[in-house]
Amino acid sequence: MALTLVWAKWVIAIICAALAFELWRFARQRHEGLYASLLKRVAVFVAGIGLLPAVLGRAYWPAVIDLLIVAVVIVAGGALVVWGARQFPHILDALQERQRSEEELEAANERLSESLTLLRRRSRELDTLSYLGTLLQRSNTVEELATMIARAAADLALSSSGAVFLYQNEQPLLRAMAAWGDDEIKGSELSALQCHVLTGRSGACHYSCRKNINPLMEDTHLCLPLKDKVETFGLLQLHGVSRIDDPHLQSLLQSLIEHSSMALSNMRLREGLMDLSIRDPLTGLFNRRYLDNALQDAERMARADESSIGVVIFDLDYFKRINDSYGHDAGDVALKTFAKILLGHVRTGDTACRSGGEEFVLVLPGASAGLSLKRAEEIRSAMAQKPVLYGASTLGLITVSAGIAAFPESGATSSDVLRAADWALYQAKGQGRNRCVVAQPELMPKPH
Secondary structure: OHHHHHHHHHHHHHHHHHHHHHHHHHHHHOOOOOHHHHHHHHHHHHHHHHHHHHHOOOHHHHHHHHHHHHHHHHHHHHHHHHHHHHHHHHHHHHHHHHHHHHHHHHHHHHHHHHHHHHHHHHHHHHHHHOOOOOOOOHOOOOHHHHHHHHHHHHOOOOEEEEEEEEEEEOOOEEEEEEEOOOOOOOOOEEHHHHOOOHHHHHHEEEEOOOOOHHHHHHHHEEEEEEEEOOOOOEEEEEEEOOOHHHHHHHHHHHHHHHHHHHHHHHHHHHHHHHHHHHEEOOOOOHHHHHHHHHHHHHHHHHHHHOOOOOEEEEEEEOHHHHHHHHHHHHHHHHHHHHHHHHHHHOOOOEEEEEEOOOOEEEEEEEEHHHHHHHHHHHHHHHHHHOOEEEOEEEEEEOEEEEEEEEEOOOOOOHHHHHHHHHHHHHHHOOOOOEEEEEEHHHHOOOOE
């Protein structure tokens, strides 16, 4: 019987080896036709194990059960190994796919975050340009305009620093009216001959036209003209531009230049219209409308400061004779000649006006009657010594008479002072012309 048990063990071992071999083939080849062979081996193994108790008898049942347990463990382990071997590539593929999905999701999140950041930046840029348009419309002076343009350029991060250069008094020099990123630039001057933009040699200047710029930044220097169809107002100068070839940066610059140029053009137009309303078109001096406002403003300041105001009225002598003898064009030449002399003797704060015809008024804030007389004599003398040229001929020496008055000694109001100066002018005419007379309130007739 012991021999029979040994034989049974060998039979079970052979069957288990056969099952393991089939499992190995199945795992390696993964061929669906091997399922039948594998099932046959399992069936033979189960049948053989089932007959062992009948062959060996009850006394060997415990040993048979032990063998059966070992066989089941071997078969189950083999089956588990086969299942794992078949599933491992799928599990590995699933893990790799999941990793790829996570990486793609992370990349998508990064792209979304970048897009949102870019969208917010574009939104801020549009808000800045829109707000700039509003501010430019509200600006009343060129200085305010330049400040708004510089602030917008800084907010848009167009460059590390820069300035707004504008022409001053029709001279070939430009002044930095506003700057950002470098406070030393503000107030500096630039010759129009230094920049290709202003000389018309280029639409955009990429070299340094400011003497004290860092040479290492020359390749990042950019000048863009501020102009309309007929006039150049100045330029926008940028330093430290890192993305000159960036299309979006170029679009921002174009928008900023268009907004700024339009605002400067509109302000120049408003100033032109204002000049037409307050200036005499022939001489360029202020007109009577401006004179009335200037006198009222001067009176308010004089009362607040307890100071004086000098008023001088000039009148060209024998002006009607000039018109009758040489024509009105010659009379216009005489008026413009005197206006030029008058402007040459005007101080800062003085107001020179042509009040009508051949009559001119000079308002001198802070001047007494004595100082006003001295100033009037200088102007009268300069006119008397200057021959007036008319074409190829000369009109000879043309003289002027002047009446002088001062606030408050000549009158309690600016209107009274103007009336006193007119009375003094009448006295100068009556005393022979080409002279200056100071008003004497005690001799003036009382107004009705």
